[in-house]
Structure formats: C-alpha cells, structure tokens
Amino acid sequence: MADPVYIKIVDDIKKMVNSAELKPGDIVPPETALCKEYGVSRMTVRKGLAILANEGYIFSVPGKGSYVKKPEVNKYTLYYDEMNNMINRVDNARLLEVTIIMPDEKLANEMKITRNKHVIMIRRLFYTDGVPIAYDVKYLLYSKGMPIVEKEIEQATFQEMVSNGLPIFALKKRISISAQIPNEEIKRYLNIYDELALLVVEQKLYNSENKPIGIGVTSYRGDYIKLQGNSD
C-alpha cells in the first residue's frame, strides 16, 4: 500500500461497518488502542476518525468514545438548474414580460415583505429544439447591480439574476417539486392540447440573514423533464 496510514484505518473501519462487524450504536476502539494497533501516533488515528466522522460513519462523544452512526438512508443529492435537467437542455429562452408589480397578499407573505414593496416579475418561456418546454416566472426584490438589460435577463439563471457573482457562498436555496395540471394560460404557452402533467419546481433564494430575496416557479412539460438524485 502506498496509502497513508490514516486511509488504512478509515478503510478497515469502513469494512467492519459494512460487514456488520461493527453495527450502528457500537463503540469504536478508543484512539489510544488504535494507536497501539497501527503503531502510529494519536494525531494520525484522529485524522482517520475525522474522515469517518465526516463521511457519516461515526460520531464522537467527548469523555466517552466514538460510536458507529445510523446511516441517513433517505438523503439524496440532486443537481438542479432551471436551464439543465436530465432529459433536455434549454437551448433558448424568450422573455415574455418584465415588470414591476406590487405583490398580492400571497406573494407578500411568501417573500416576507409588506404589500407596498415593489417586486420585479419576470416571465419567460424555455425552449429545446424550438419547442417550448417550460414556463418560468420569477419574483425578485430589487437590489443594486441587478441586470436590467432585457437581453441579459432573457438567458440568465436565477443565480445570475440575484447574485452578481459576489457573495454566492452566503446564498441559501430551497426547492420544492410537485406535479400539477396546467391552467389554460400555460397550456397555450406550451402548446398543450391533450392531457399532460407539469413538473413544477419552485426555487426560493434567501440571503445570509435568511430573508427571501427571490422566488422562481418553473413549470416543465412532464414529458420533457426528469429530475435525478443520488444517495452518498
């Protein structure tokens, strides 16, 4: 093995967990014992345990020991960008409207603002191979540095509209995914004549103080999108 010692420790303990030699709740040998077993110093052992803790295999309790963790079986990682998804890529976008509105009660509530604040509303259609596949509405609180040129808005993702490249680490986002039947307006925009379900993805952006700064709702033709997620 060219691997460093701490990797060997990690692999060995992973093997024990995966072969049920160590079960969730079981205690991992104390650091001093592992030091002796592998003939290394404590910092090396701790490096290995830190990796295991980080990957969700174990957790440590000061004064007691390290324990095998119950895995989070229901956790998935999903990559979503309104312009790219698992079946198709948006290759074009058309701006339907960009206006400044006063929010109705529902929107004001969702954005946690009073109804006398102004909100920018952007409505777009997304195309793939010339076919309209999604109807997209965004509501943004105005802030300095936002793109105001229509050409910029047309092709921008939510990120690009709100964060002008700057404190992107601080942004928090939530999405919620649902299935809906299109209303007449969306049917017209997406050329839907038969029964067809929409996959509706709502994005909500928060600044570092957890205040909403934008809401986006993208309604995809159900036959043109599939979102995918992975465990790990």
Added chain:
Amino acid sequence: MADPVYIKIVDDIKKMVNSAELKPGDIVPPETALCKEYGVSRMTVRKGLAILANEGYIFSVPGKGSYVKKPEVNKYTLYYDEMNNMINRVDNARLLEVTIIMPDEKLANEMKITRNKHVIMIRRLFYTDGVPIAYDVKYLLYSKGMPIVEKEIEQATFQEMVSNGLPIFALKKRISISAQIPNEEIKRYLNIYDELALLVVEQKLYNSENKPIGIGVTSYRGDYIKLQGNSD
C-alpha cells in the same frame, strides 16, 4: 471567544470569501503565513483549512497552495422516503399483490438481469387518513433473509425490504422524479375522476458492486405530495 483557534481561522476565511475579499480562484495565504498570523502551529492551521475544504470553500493543490473554490450552486439535499413527504405522511398501506414474475425485456434491462431470472413484484396502495394517495410497485431480486410474510411487506419501506438491517452503508440509491398523467388502472386505485397529475418517484437500489437489486415506482396524487430540497 471560547472557540478554538482553528474555528477562528475558519470563520475569518469564510468571512473573506463571503465578502468577496477572496474570490473563487484566489489563492489562500500559505499555511506558514497563517501560522505566523495566528501564532499557532501548522497542525492547527491545517485543521482549519481541512474544515474549509470539507465544506467546499477551498481546495488544495500539493506544491502550489490552497485556492478558493467555485461553490456548487446547483446542489441540493433532499430527504425522501416513500412513506413520508412534505405534505402528508402515509399512515397505512394495503398490499395489492405479491408475486414472482419473469421480467419483460424492459425490466430485465433496467435490472441488468437475463429474462429467465425470477423477480418479486410487490404492488401496494398508500393511504393518508383513509384516502389512497399513492400507488406503489416494487421489483426485487430475491435474496436470503427477505421478508416473506405478507404482513411485513405491507408496511415495509424499500430499505427494509432489501437490506435486512445489515450492510446498509454499502447501499447506493438513485431516484428520479417526474410528472405524469395517470393511466386507467391508477385512476381507479387512487379514486381519480377529474384531471389530476401524478408525481412519480422511481427509486433504484444498487449493491456495493453497483448491480441493481431493486426498483420501486411510487405514483403519488399530485395534490398530496411536494418534495423539498435545500442547498448546503
């Protein structure tokens, strides 16, 4: 501050990144410089940098230095369990059928098996407050220790069916989410009389060798489910 030094280092660098004092691609001060700046030993500095690397803020290149990373803006974490979701909780399940079938070409393909292998098919209905809200089909490769008592199958999640509590860390899962129009059979099962969209979640389980061991398709009434995800 009662915080350890490495936490201070982490916070300071995070602040610099979030205030754009350090931009993606910029180089982080070398470890030796940080040692001097904070008056600590190198291991302490490295502990801080390791945390930042782990949280996706920086990455290190041996022989060169540490750099600020572009954040993964499109990454979301989603918790999904066929029995629990954001609007409703499945409080009851009814077993429709459990049989052993020979897979058709499509299924054999998806499970990467030959068509002469046997597959267990389980069909269920999920209820909330006595209302059927989802139609669920699972296909499982038979393996030792699987629940065979109907009462067990009825209330089991996918996890519980496949992994009998053992090497759960090794399991990999994928989900894909789509919106569909129900067929006549599902309409009957879910008491759908009007137009209603289905949120369809397909789960696929793989063992540690990346071979599929089970496929599950759960079709929820669109008005009863909403999946949610978070960045971070």
Added chain:
DNA sequence: CAGTGGTCTAGACCACAGC
C-alpha cells in the same frame, strides 16, 4: 480516580510546483 476525546505544539521528512 482513570479513561476518553478535543486542542495544540514544535518539530520532522516527503513529493511536488516553479524558477
């Protein structure tokens, strides 16, 4: 009290980048 993990030091040697 002894044993545990949490923090930290002041060194060391290595492999690797770039000049």
Added chain:
DNA sequence: CTGTGGTCTAGACCACTGC
C-alpha cells in the same frame, strides 16, 4: 533551489464521563 502542501511524531494540557 525554495516554497508549497501531505504525512507523521511524541509529547502536552484540558474537559468530560463514569466509577
């Protein structure tokens, strides 16, 4: 060659746990 990060040591002191 110097400077960088990657690995590792052999100690230290602390706070906490459980007896």
